[in-house]
Amino acid sequence: MKILLYTLIFLFGTIIGSFLNVVIHRVPKKESIVYPPSHCPSCGHELNAVDLIPILSYILLKGRCRYCGEKISIRYPIVELLTGIVFLIIYYKFGLDFKAFSYMFLASILIAVSFIDIEHRIVPNKIILVGFIGGIIFRVLMYNYGFIDYIMGLVLGGGILLLISLISGGEMGGGDIKLMALIGFFIGWKLTILVLFLSVIIGALGGVILVALKIKGRKDYIPFAPYISIAWLISILYGYEMLNYYIKFIRG
Ligand SMILES: [Zn+2]
Incomplete structure (x- = not known):
């Protein structure tokens, strides 16, 4: 039961991390973080659910855009993994x-x-x-x-x-x-x-x-x-x- 909760907290962290990637990419450019939906920064193709699974999509796509083949910044999986780990640590230390x-x-x-x-x-x-x-x-x-x-x-x-x-x-x-x-x-x-x-x-x-x-x-x-x-x-x-x-x- 405990392991399930740890897994959920980690996954929750990676999803938040995925959202933080949007914030990191768009806020300095003064773009909206809700519109338009996520798209490849180089070819502009809209990304579907399979492209947006934290960490896993990056690994499955070997770090490249499915549509144009352009490299995806390593920052994306790093931020997702980091957020997941930090959330785990906080949960481990402070509970919920x-x-x-x-x-x-x-x-x-x-x-x-x-x-x-x-x-x-x-x-x-x-x-x-x-x-x-x-x-x-x-x-x-x-x-x-x-x-x-x-x-x-x-x-x-x-x-x-x-x-x-x-x-x-x-x-x-x-x-x-x-x-x-x-x-x-x-x-x-x-x-x-x-x-x-x-x-x-x-x-x-x-x-x-x-x-x-x-x-x-x-x-x-x-x-x-x-x-x-x-x-x-x-x-x-x-x-x-x-x-x-x-x-x-x-x-x-
Ligand atoms: Zn692309």
Whole structure:
């Protein structure tokens, strides 16, 4: 019975991932995400149900469009698989309640924003706005978790990055500031501090690795949203253990 639920959650994640692919492809181009129906970006042929099965269609079609033979971006199965796995992890850790759903929702936002940041170097306001609308709904549904803590997370998350941006003269993008404020609104101020801290470390490490592998040059733009997102996932999974360990450590 348990295995069935795990399978369903994973499949649900891949379907959401498939929808996120549409968001990633269309939102930066300012296209509608509901109309027209999914079509091949290169020949424009409308895709039918068999072409739209998450992950499986890509494998069966050997990564090419059935109609024109053009290569399909590997991003499609990656986003579907990634969303499925992240949903599984969240379910494994939190079960199925409002908290888990709020994290699955935020994970979806973060995956869309990260891939858009990688491809287009922007964090679309529209997606952040959808994130905040979802955030308000979850804060109401989860009223027993309190409200102030999350407002503080929002102010702290956005505020610290804004401060860094002002001090460094615009090194930190406005999109990252809004994204961090959104995350704070979902996780409260304590974990927000941890996300800020971890994203700087992971970002520095990631930057060094990308430059060493010559994927990025020393002066290239390195998107920060993916690092913030990884830091967020680590923080919701292990954050309180890490904070407790740290408090014990500084108290000797
Ligand atoms: Zn095609």
